[in-house]
Amino acid sequence: MNKTVLPTLLTTVAIAVAGWPMSASAQPAQDVPTPSAVTEGIETVVVTAQKREQDVQDVPISMEVFQGRQLENFHTSDFKALMNYVPNLLVQPSPGNDAIYIRGFGSPAANYAFEQSVSLYEDGIYGGRNRQFMAPFFDVERIEVLRGPQGALLGKNTAAGAVNIITAGPTDHFEASATAAYNFSRSGIDAFGYVSGPLTDTLSARIALKFTYEDGYIGNTATGTNDPRLRDNLGRISLKYEPTDYFNITTKFEYADFRTLGTNQIRVAPAAPQVLDDEKDAASPFGTPETDTQDSYNSSTTANLQLGDFTLTSITGFSAFKDNKFVGGSAGDPESWLSTFNEKFNQVSQEVRLLSPTGERFEYIVGAYYDQSDYNLLNPSRYDLFGHTLVGQTHIAFRQHSSTWSLFGQGTFHVTEDLRILGSLRYTENHKRAAFDEYLDFGIPIAAPRSIPLTTLTEDNLDPSATVQYDIQPGIMVYATYGRGSKAGGFVSNTRTVTPDSFVFGDEKSTNYEIGAKATLFDGRVVADIDLYDTKFRDLQVSDYDPSQATFITKNAARATGKGVEASLQWLALDNLELSGSAAYLEAAYDDFPGAACLATQPQPPCSATTNNIAGTPLPGASKWSGNVQGNFHEPLNDDLKLSLTGIVSFRSTFATASDLSPYYGTQGSYAKFDTRIELAQTDDRWSVALVGKNLTNNLTESFSYLWPLSTPATGVVFLDETRTISLEGRVRF
Numbered sequence: 001m002n003k004t005v006l007p008t009l010l011t012t013v014a015i016a017v018a019g020w021p022m023s024a025s026a027q028p029a030q031d032v033p034t035p036s037a038v039t040e041g042i043e044t045v046v047v048t049a050q051k052r053e054q055d056v057q058d059v060p061i062s063m064e065v066f067q068g069r070q071l072e073n074f075h076t077s078d079f080k081a082l083m084n085y086v087p088n089l090l091v092q093p094s095p096g097n098d099a100i101y102i103r104g105f106g107s108p109a110a111n112y113a114f115e116q117s118v119s120l121y122e123d124g125i126y127g128g129r130n131r132q133f134m135a136p137f138f139d140v141e142r143i144e145v146l147r148g149p150q151g152a153l154l155g156k157n158t159a160a161g162a163v164n165i166i167t168a169g170p171t172d173h174f175e176a177s178a179t180a181a182y183n184f185s186r187s188g189i190d191a192f193g194y195v196s197g198p199l200t201d202t203l204s205a206r207i208a209l210k211f212t213y214e215d216g217y218i219g220n221t222a223t224g225t226n227d228p229r230l231r232d233n234l235g236r237i238s239l240k241y242e243p244t245d246y247f248n249i250t251t252k253f254e255y256a257d258f259r260t261l262g263t264n265q266i267r268v269a270p271a272a273p274q275v276l277d278d279e280k281d282a283a284s285p286f287g288t289p290e291t292d293t294q295d296s297y298n299s300s301t302t303a304n305l306q307l308g309d310f311t312l313t314s315i316t317g318f319s320a321f322k323d324n325k326f327v328g329g330s331a332g333d334p335e336s337w338l339s340t341f342n343e344k345f346n347q348v349s350q351e352v353r354l355l356s357p358t359g360e361r362f363e364y365i366v367g368a369y370y371d372q373s374d375y376n377l378l379n380p381s382r383y384d385l386f387g388h389t390l391v392g393q394t395h396i397a398f399r400q401h402s403s404t405w406s407l408f409g410q411g412t413f414h415v416t417e418d419l420r421i422l423g424s425l426r427y428t429e430n431h432k433r434a435a436f437d438e439y440l441d442f443g444i445p446i447a448a449p450r451s452i453p454l455t456t457l458t459e460d461n462l463d464p465s466a467t468v469q470y471d472i473q474p475g476i477m478v479y480a481t482y483g484r485g486s487k488a489g490g491f492v493s494n495t496r497t498v499t500p501d502s503f504v505f506g507d508e509k510s511t512n513y514e515i516g517a518k519a520t521l522f523d524g525r526v527v528a529d530i531d532l533y534d535t536k537f538r539d540l541q542v543s544d545y546d547p548s549q550a551t552f553i554t555k556n557a558a559r560a561t562g563k564g565v566e567a568s569l570q571w572l573a574l575d576n577l578e579l580s581g582s583a584a585y586l587e588a589a590y591d592d593f594p595g596a597a598c599l600a601t602q603p604q605p606p607c608s609a610t611t612n613n614i615a616g617t618p619l620p621g622a623s624k625w626s627g628n629v630q631g632n633f634h635e636p637l638n639d640d641l642k643l644s645l646t647g648i649v650s651f652r653s654t655f656a657t658a659s660d661l662s663p664y665y666g667t668q669g670s671y672a673k674f675d676t677r678i679e680l681a682q683t684d685d686r687w688s689v690a691l692v693g694k695n696l697t698n699n700l701t702e703s704f705s706y707l708w709p710l711s712t713p714a715t716g717v718v719f720l721d722e723t724r725t726i727s728l729e730g731r732v733r734f
Contacts, residue, residue: 041524042572047144049164050153050410051353051365057518060422060469060479062531062566064089064145064582068168071143073646073677075181075190075692075727077136077212079163080703084650084673086145087566087584087626092657092704093264093719095327095339098130102147102161103535104562104588104622105510108543108659110552112343112377113400113434113493117160117508117541119150123167123252123300125317126156126349126371132319133165135234135256135296139194139208141168147566148533149485149512151463152424153410156369159485159510159537169250170204170240171196174734181692181729188214188230190727206238216262217723219279222333227262227280227290234258246306253299260292263719265331268665270707270716276700278723285328285338286382294323309357317371320346330708331717337710338382341494347373364411372403379494383446385710392443398493400434422467429460430488436503438496447496452503459507461486475520485510487541492554506556509538525572534563536591545659545706546597546609553597560619562588576634583627588619600662600707618656621703625653625670636683644679657705657718665705665716673699690729698724 045056045065056065064086066076076082079100080091090101092109099109100118107114115128127133137143143165150158174197181190194208211233216226234256242248266280284290301316322344329337353367380395408426415421436452465483472478489506492498516531539556546553564586571579590596596614598607628650636642651672658666674696681688705718 041520041522042527042570042578045142047142048166049144049146052355052358057475057520057527057529058477060467060477060481060516061150062147062514062516062529062533064147066143066145068140068142071137071140072179072192073679073690073692074648074675074694075725075729077138077190078134079130080721082143082145084675085628085648087582087628088147088564088586089145090621090623090655090703092621094704095265095329098134100130100163101621102145103533103564104586104619105160105535105537105540105560106621107487107541108552110543110545111493111495111554112341112379113375113398113490114541114543114554115157115487115490117157117487119154119156119158119162120165121154121162122165122298124302124315124351125298125300125319127319128157129345131294131321131323131343131345132296132298132347134294134321135254135258136210136212136232137165138192138210138234139168139206139236141166147531148514148535149463149465149483149510151461151485151510152426152465152483153365153408156371156404156406156428157487159487159508160535167236167238167252167254168194168196168206168208169252170198170206170238172198172204174198176734177731179729179731181727183214183725183727185723185725185727186214186217186226186230188212190214202241202243204240204242206236208236208238210234212258216264217278217725218262218264218266218720220262221279221281222283223262223289225262227282228264229261230258231261232256232258247304249301249303251299251301254297256294256296258294261289263290263327263331264721265328265717266720267331268705268716268718270662270665270714272664274664274667274669274718276702276718276720278700278720280331281333282328282331283333283335285326285335286384288326288338290327292323292325292327294321296321311355313351313353313355315349315351317349317351318347319349329717330711330715332711332715336384340378340380340382342378344376345373347371360414362411362413364409366407366409368405368407370403370405373401375400375402377493380441381446381496383710385446386712390444390446392445393441394445394447394449394496395439395441396494396496397437397439398434398491400432400491400493402430402432404428404430404488418471420469422465422469424465424483426463427460428463428486428488430458430507432457432488432490434491434493434503436491436493436498450499452498452500455491455500455503457489457491457504459488461488461507461509476517477519478517479515481512481514481516483512483514485512489541495551495554497551497553502553502555505541505554506539508541508556511536511538527570528568530565530567532565534561536561542593542659544597555595557590557593557596559591560589560593561591562586562619562622564588578632579630580632581627581629583625586622586624586626588622590615590617590619593617597660600658600660600664600666617661620656620659620661623653623655625651627651640683642681642683644677644681646677646679648675649673650675657702658707660707662705662707662716665707665718668702671699671701673697673701686733688729688731690731692727692729693725695722695724 094109120127178193196206328335349371406428410424568582634644679690702718
């Protein structure tokens with residue numbers, strides 16, 4: 001088949017779908033039931049953002065919710081893919097790890113010891129490092145994206161927001177499914193399946209497996225490969241034991257083995273209009289292939305005991321990973337730099353909470369949390385610079401032990417049937433100790449060897465929140481919220497130039513004010529949300545890139561503010577047509593940042609980091625506008641078959657991809673990306689086949705970049721987002 005025919009066909013069909021007048025929605029269009037099962041309105045979405053099962057329209061938080069089937073329909077298998085459907089969510093890769101930003105705030109991935117300002121949770125287990133839950137999504141019940149500080153109730157290090165992943169659990173009846181998709185663009189297979197059901201009257205189980213073997217989307221002429229190539233194997237087993245009506249316990253264990261061969265780094269001119277290409281000429285540094293290999297282990301055990309009308313819940317968690325990453329610095333041929341990152345991490349955690357019964361004048365949740373973790377990083381760097389005048393290898397050894405305990409509670413006082421006041425409070429105490437050593441293995445040192453002895457850091461934080469919530473009439477709720485969040489300080493793990501004075505950075509704090517409204521109208525056929533917020537960060541933790549030293553400097557920026565509005569709308573226009581969309585407007589900038597590295601637009605001299613202040617400049621990664629418009633249409637063809645069409649256009653305005661705000665390599669212009677799904681299925685969903693296209697217009701975009709000054713001449717390095725993909729999918733259910 002001609003290579004242009006399939007994209008053109010998909011684009012034509014999807015434009016027809018997406019061209020209808022669309023309203024805002026915070027999520028990809030939900031599955032629309034068959035005619036025999038059509039309800040009067042949009043399906044109710046149940047969440048656990050406040051530790052209880054609630055209708056999302058009753059929760060006074062700006063949030064997005066994605067059901068598992070929605071994620072599967074558009075092969076949304078990681079956080080990077082998820083950001084296309086969530087306004088004000090951005091995921092930035094780096095030579096190290098990925099970093100998640102909400103409303104312009106997050107923790108740069110350059111400092112490996114950073115815990116994130118946007119925390120991750122999987123089945124109630126806290127993950128401060130993206131790599132803990134970096135494995136592709138599979139067999140997910142839902143994902144909840146909570147915007148804004150959640151420090152009081154949700155917990156540790158949620159100064160900017162949180163992402164809560166709930167995986168599917170065992171069922172009390174037998175069910176099974178298998179899905180396989182062939183990706184024409186990446187010449188590979190992505191397969192997933194599960195089996196679930198009862199083993200005895202009191203014990204049920206679920207087994208889920210995922211396998212991905214795909215080629216890359218960037219042609220590398222130096223190696224003759226397409227990068228980055230995916231080799232992922234994942235599995236999860238879940239057991240639920242329910243001997244009585246008042247006690248149950250669920251255990252889940254997940255193992256992930258995933259390999260990425262090659263990188264998505266490409267070179268661009270450092271001082272010329274940006275031209276992105278899906279080809280590169282990047283040699284293996286010193287003959288070492290660029291790879292990222294990781295094994296991760298996550299388990300959770302959740303027990304619920306009914307004590308009269310109260311519920312006592314215990315969540316015990318274990319999370320660990322080990323990874324090896326080899327990556328060049330200049331993305332060129334020859335490659336003059338090789339960074340190796342060997343990480344080992346393990347964490348154990350315990351949470352206990354007591355929920356009061358609902359329907360009372362005063363409802364409450366109280367609990368306690370504890371975790372401890374160990375993290376070790378070995379970071380060799382090999383180099384051959386400036387015509388072989390600077391040749392050698394150094395390596396950094398970093399080790400850290402941390403522990404956290406906290407007490408938390410939330411109370412809801414029903415002033416009247418329509419008016420509620422919610423108050424939350426969390427006290428947290430963090431203890432960390434770490435040591436740093438840098439050695440010269442051979443050759444000429446690029447930085448003086450150094451040793452920083454074991455250093456201890458102890459901090460405590462008190463994070464309150466208060467919300468007033470009022471039901472104007474049935475289906476319409478308004479709220480006003482004040483909340484604070486915090487993230488513990490820590491240590492610099494992998495910066496060559498760190499000194500004892502700069503080894504420790506302090507905690508960051510956020511204060512947030514929000515007002516919002518949620519409405520369900522016209523017998524549930526219209527669902528609308530709007531939220532206005534103003535968030536201020538103090539002592540924001542940053543990892544600021546200094547091109548003069550080709551390294552990241554980690555420290556606390558003074559102050560920053562993000563403010564804006566988020567809105568969404570879903571409309572069940574017809575029983576077989578749902579139109580939706582969402583949008584966000586954001587202004588995020590530093591209020592004060594003394595000692596910042598000079599921007600690309602600031603000549604050096606006279607600019608000097610010792611006297612520079614970049615107050616008023618926008619935060620990297622913050623787009624003023626982001627959002628999506630969507631349409632989902634289905635129609636029975638006969639008694640046995642139905643056809644479904646879905647179109648999604650996601651958009652994002654200009655944002656900085658480099659911390660020095662370069663107008664060339666460090667800026668991504670406004671763009672829109674177009675996804676579509678065309679599905680033919682049996683009426684009872686026993687089987688389906690679908691054609692799925694993503695980024696159909698093949699927009700080439702970047703999400704992170706930096707200047708590499710250690711080559712002659714200096715060059716810009718950007719991380720190219722995934723290009724157009726077209727997949728054929730088949731699914732069977734039992």
